[in-house]
Amino acid sequence: MTKVARLTAWFLCFWSVFMHFSGMSGLGVNELLYFRVISPEEIGYIFSAAPAKDFGGDFTSSYDEIFLVPAYPADGCSELKDREIIQGQVILVERGGCSFVQKARHVEEAGGKAVLIADSALDNDSQYLDMITDGSTAKPSIPALFLLGRDGLMIRRSLQRQALPWAVISIPVNVSSLASFPLKQPPWTLW
Numbered sequence: 001m002t003k004v005a006r007l008t009a010w011f012l013c014f015w016s017v018f019m020h021f022s023g024m025s026g027l028g029v030n031e032l033l034y035f036r037v038i039s040p041e042e043i044g045y046i047f048s049a050a051p052a053k054d055f056g057g058d059f060t061s062s063y064d065e066i067f068l069v070p071a072y073p074a075d076g077c078s079e080l081k082d083r084e085i086i087q088g089q090v091i092l093v094e095r096g097g098c099s100f101v102q103k104a105r106h107v108e109e110a111g112g113k114a115v116l117i118a119d120s121a122l123d124n125d126s127q128y129l130d131m132i133t134d135g136s137t138a139k140p141s142i143p144a145l146f147l148l149g150r151d152g153l154m155i156r157r158s159l160q161r162q163a164l165p166w167a168v169i170s171i172p173v174n175v176s177s178l179a180s181f182p183l184k185q186p187p188w189t190l191w
Helices: 002-022 100-109 149-161
Strands: 033-039 046-051 063-070 090-094 114-118 144-147 167-171
Touching (some): 033 063, 063 149, 090 100, 090 149, 100 114, 100 144, 144 149, 149 167
Parallel strands (some): 114 144
Antiparallel strands (some): 046 144
């Protein structure tokens, strides 16, 4: 009897995750990219992000430990400061002020490996936007990902609270190989 109950619990858990991801902006669980925050531990969760639709590159390597550095200026709409810290890292920028393509180009010009663009709607914990080109001819080649506003807020807030210049992340993460994936999602994420 306990074997049946355990099997039923696993099925319901995976079904819940599937239903959660299949209802978001037309994106399925296989169309999102995942990353894990290693440090700071208080936000040590697996986060999901949606790749840009028609610009940016793919992750050709997996990074077990790479910095996630908040951009300055935060919106990434002008030349980024602290280039020595940005070089070779993943950069977190905030949505707004300019196009997604411009943000990704500024990160690429500063030497960033990828850009996570957090929604400016800080209460957004479930709706991904389709990041599309702005019509310009110069398209960035680094991966560009859309991050939910609540996730971006919680990451930035944790870094500010602990006076840390960056988080340490692992990206991309293959969640299909993680039996505990549903348990490692941020607690504010809707199921």
